[in-house]
Amino acid sequence: MELNANNENEVLVKPPISSVGVIGWIKGNLFSSPFNTILTIIIVSILWFSILPFLNWALIDSSWLPDANCRESGGACWSIISSNYKIILFGFYPQDILWRPITAIVMLVSLLCISRNRNYWNAFLGYSWLISLIIMGILLKGGILGLEPVDIERWGGIILTLLLSVFGLTAAYPLGIILALGRQSEMPVIKTFCIFYIELIRGVPLISLLFMSSVVFPLFLPEGVSINAILRAQVAIIMFTAAYVAEVVRGGLQGMNKGQFEAADSIGLNYFQTMRLIILPQALKIVIPPSVSVLISAFKDTSLVVIIGLYDLLKTTQTTLSEPKWMGFSAEAYIFIALIYFVCCFFMSNYSRKLEKELDTGL
Amino acid sequence: MNKVINNKSSETISFWYDPDKRSIFYQIGAACLFAFVAWYLISNTMANLERQSIATGFGFLNKEAAFEIGESLIEYSAADRYARALSVGFLNTLLVSFIGILLTVVLGTFIGVARLSKNWLINKCAAGYIELFQDIPVLLQLFFWYAFFYEMLPSPREALSPFTGLFLCNRGLIFGIPQAHPVYKYMLIAILIAVIVTFLLKKWAKKRQDLTGKAFPVFYTSIALILGLPFASWLIGGAPTEMSIPVLKGFNFKGGLTISPEFAALLLGLVLYTAAFVAEVVRAGIQAVSKGQTEAAMAIGLKPGQLLNLIILPQALRVIIPPLTSQMLNLTKNSSLAVAIGYPDFVSVAGTAINQTGQAIEGVMLIMIVYLIFSLSTSAFMNWYNKKMAIVER
Numbered sequence: 001m002e003l004n005a006n007n008e009n010e011v012l013v014k015p016p017i018s019s020v021g022v023i024g025w026i027k028g029n030l031f032s033s034p035f036n037t038i039l040t041i042i043i044v045s046i047l048w049f050s051i052l053p054f055l056n057w058a059l060i061d062s063s064w065l066p067d068a069n070c071r072e073s074g075g076a077c078w079s080i081i082s083s084n085y086k087i088i089l090f091g092f093y094p095q096d097i098l099w100r101p102i103t104a105i106v107m108l109v110s111l112l113c114i115s116r117n118r119n120y121w122n123a124f125l126g127y128s129w130l131i132s133l134i135i136m137g138i139l140l141k142g143g144i145l146g147l148e149p150v151d152i153e154r155w156g157g158i159i160l161t162l163l164l165s166v167f168g169l170t171a172a173y174p175l176g177i178i179l180a181l182g183r184q185s186e187m188p189v190i191k192t193f194c195i196f197y198i199e200l201i202r203g204v205p206l207i208s209l210l211f212m213s214s215v216v217f218p219l220f221l222p223e224g225v226s227i228n229a230i231l232r233a234q235v236a237i238i239m240f241t242a243a244y245v246a247e248v249v250r251g252g253l254q255g256m257n258k259g260q261f262e263a264a265d266s267i268g269l270n271y272f273q274t275m276r277l278i279i280l281p282q283a284l285k286i287v288i289p290p291s292v293s294v295l296i297s298a299f300k301d302t303s304l305v306v307i308i309g310l311y312d313l314l315k316t317t318q319t320t321l322s323e324p325k326w327m328g329f330s331a332e333a334y335i336f337i338a339l340i341y342f343v344c345c346f347f348m349s350n351y352s353r354k355l356e357k358e359l360d361t362g363l
Numbered sequence: 364m365n366k367v368i369n370n371k372s373s374e375t376i377s378f379w380y381d382p383d384k385r386s387i388f389y390q391i392g393a394a395c396l397f398a399f400v401a402w403y404l405i406s407n408t409m410a411n412l413e414r415q416s417i418a419t420g421f422g423f424l425n426k427e428a429a430f431e432i433g434e435s436l437i438e439y440s441a442a443d444r445y446a447r448a449l450s451v452g453f454l455n456t457l458l459v460s461f462i463g464i465l466l467t468v469v470l471g472t473f474i475g476v477a478r479l480s481k482n483w484l485i486n487k488c489a490a491g492y493i494e495l496f497q498d499i500p501v502l503l504q505l506f507f508w509y510a511f512f513y514e515m516l517p518s519p520r521e522a523l524s525p526f527t528g529l530f531l532c533n534r535g536l537i538f539g540i541p542q543a544h545p546v547y548k549y550m551l552i553a554i555l556i557a558v559i560v561t562f563l564l565k566k567w568a569k570k571r572q573d574l575t576g577k578a579f580p581v582f583y584t585s586i587a588l589i590l591g592l593p594f595a596s597w598l599i600g601g602a603p604t605e606m607s608i609p610v611l612k613g614f615n616f617k618g619g620l621t622i623s624p625e626f627a628a629l630l631l632g633l634v635l636y637t638a639a640f641v642a643e644v645v646r647a648g649i650q651a652v653s654k655g656q657t658e659a660a661m662a663i664g665l666k667p668g669q670l671l672n673l674i675i676l677p678q679a680l681r682v683i684i685p686p687l688t689s690q691m692l693n694l695t696k697n698s699s700l701a702v703a704i705g706y707p708d709f710v711s712v713a714g715t716a717i718n719q720t721g722q723a724i725e726g727v728m729l730i731m732i733v734y735l736i737f738s739l740s741t742s743a744f745m746n747w748y749n750k751k752m753a754i755v756e757r
Contacts (some may be wrong), residue, residue, distance in 0.1 A: 008533055029368075029481070029482065029483035029484075030482060030483060030484055032481060032482070036481070036482045039480075039482055039484075040484055040485075040545055043484050043488060044484070047488075049682065057442060068726035100630065164697070170729060185384045186386070186637050187389060187390045188390070189390035189391075189393055189394055190389070190390060190393050193393065193397065194734060200735070200740075202738070203734060203735045203737075203739065204696070204708070204730070204731045204734045204735060204738075205696040205697070205699040205734055207699045207700065208699070208710070208727055208730045208731050208734065209712060211710075211714065211726075211727050211730070212727045213724075215717060215723035215726075215727070216723045216724055216727050218411075219407070219408045219411045219412065219723065219724065220404045220407055221407060221411075222410075223410065223411070252503075254406060266412030296498075297402070299566065300498075300499075300500040300501070301500070303500040303502045304700070305701075306502065306703065307502075307703050314500075314506070315500065318506075328514050330506075330507070330514050331507070331511070331514070331515065334503060334506060334507045334510065337503065338461055338499045338504075341498065341499050341503065342495065342498045342499055345498035346494065346498050349494075349497070349498065
């Protein structure tokens with residue numbers, strides 16, 4: 001009987017209104033102690049006094065149309081973007097055939113979106129990547145199928161940024177794997193070469209390699225041979241990224257159980273079979289999340305080619321800013337390309353976190 | 364018996380199937396390939412240098428540099444030699460890295476702790492900061508801050524002055540400093556002495572505690588020493604209070620200390636970018652110490668200060684220090700981006716030297732050597748630290 005009464009009481013008594021719902025959440029998360037209350041008030045006031053003027057500048061007082069007169073309005077001048085977006089995004093690519101790079105980028109982005117889902121990872125996807133990359137190359141370069149040829153020197157803006165990062169990583173990955181295997185190898189000469197290379201590259205800033213590609217590399221070539229600047233920068237980025245990939249892959253190799261090597265030996269596989277069939281498939285799976293981090297930094301690092309004068313996204317923006325008409329609107333232009341970089345990197349890092357969670361449950 | 368079998372089997376293995384011999388063959392092949400490529404490149408380079416009549420060797424270091432450098436920690440003029448110009452650049456790199464690392468560690472720790480705050484707003488602000496600054500290329504951030512100083516700040520005449528003695532304008536950040544006086548040199552020496560005494564005191568106190576069990580208030584004594592000694596020397600030196608306050612004269616400020624827009628933009632960009640990574644490192648380090656450790660320490664009656672010093676920090680730092688050092692190294696390497704905004708760091712000065720002399724190989728080599736020295740000494744420190752800190756399994 002008494003038990004019953006107790007149960008009834010439990011049903012009847014609701015938690016106090018101050019500990020559930022919106023009020024409870026606010027109390028628990030924002031005003032849980034005097035110290036927290038003070039912090040919350042300080043942060044809210046800082047946000048209030050910085051975000052509001054910013055929104056006012058960026059959205060309300062701003063001018064958006066290409067022909068707006070920016071100098072008179074007090075707000076942001078997004079006209080710099082709307083009048084120059086072709087130059088900023090595509091550099092000096094001929095403006096009447098912009099559908100070609102746009103198609104190529106759409107293809108790349110949709111492939112990336114499909115590849116996000118690990119269920120689709122199979123041979124077919126691999127082949128479609130290969131074919132699409134070739135189609136993208138044809139679209140950008142032209143010269144066959146009646147497409148007007150476009151010199152590589154004229155590729156600029158986001159095309160160059162994507163070219164440098166996508167090819168940079170696809171070429172750097174196999175090279176990095178070879179370097180990592182070399183570093184783990186038992187042959188002292190090969191091991192020394194690989195360690196020397198990896199530590200040398202990781203010890204110097206990318207800019208020194210880019211300097212090397214722009215001023216030293218031409219000296220390496222025999223007389224009369226020259227390689228264009230974009231390709232040279234691409235080689236520098238590949239060499240740089242490969243060293244970082246190698247360290248990431250080495251982490252995966254070291255994480256391998258010794259039993260895996262012994263089992264492979266005992267069924268009579270040779271070195272290459274062991275690596276290709278047993279070790280690498282497992283090791284590479286472990287290192288997918290850190291590889292995405294390497295991809296993110298490679299993507300961000302392509303912006304450094306501006307220092308050796310290539311027209312990537314950053315350089316085309318600066319070219320626009322150097323026109324007298326648009327001088328003084330750096331904030332708007334930089335915020336715009338920062339947004340592009342942010343969106344790309346944000347999706348990649350989100351993906352890396354998602355993968356980490358998925359793969360965590362595996363072994 | 365075993366030996367016999369081994370001998371027999373090695374006889375039956377043909378040359379190409381013996382892993383040892385094959386590995387020697389591979390290695391000789393790799394070395395030959397390397398030697399061939401090196402020879403090819405070097406012979407091409409030699410021919411090219413001769414044809415373009417570019418000098419080789421480091422003789423250019425002794426020639427007159429003939430270019431001005433905007434900022435310098437040591438005396439420098441265009442009449443000085445390249446070697447001196449390069450050391451100016453080297454010191455500038457050191458300066459920006461050193462200040463940058465100090466500020467980054469402070470800001471990064473702050474944000475990392477904020478990221479773990481129970482206050483939802485602070486937590487989310489820290490998370491937003493980390494995501495935002497990690498995902499924008501550092502070079503773009505540098506350009507932004509550079510434009511901020513040159514375009515968005517007013518001219519010296521309309522300089523912003525949040526409080527007396529501090530001015531913010533497109534000539535940089537200008538603030539008042541104490542007028543030069545010999546006593547400040549003595550104060551610096553006093554601080555050094557205080558640090559050394561504190562270090563010895565800590566050692567002695569630990570030894571005494573190990574022997575007798577008596578604790579010594581090292582923390583308060585050292586605070587008193589480090590603050591007290593310089594203050595005492597300031598008082599003895601005559602307590603000078605004269606300040607050098609910047610005053611607007613013509614188009615620029617006179618007096619005070621000026622931080623150039625280039626330096627300020629570089630520092631701001633590097634610190635804000637790297638702090639986002641350091642914050643993640645700090646957060647991971649703190650989370651790595653399990654809650655049971657705190658509870659156990661409280662159960663045996665440690666005070667909050669002891670809890671932090673004896674239990675939490677030693678364990679968290681073991682996780683934090685290695686990635687933190689690599690972030691510091693990253694900051695130092697990223698400081699080479701100074702060349703893009705015109706701050707005369709080592710890479711920038713070496714770049715000018717390359718342009719003037721045409722000796723690209725030597726110039727790039729110097730850049731690489733300088734940064735290799737930084738990173739090799741850092742990794743030497745890391746190896747030493749890891750050995751010292753490695754958990755001794757019992």
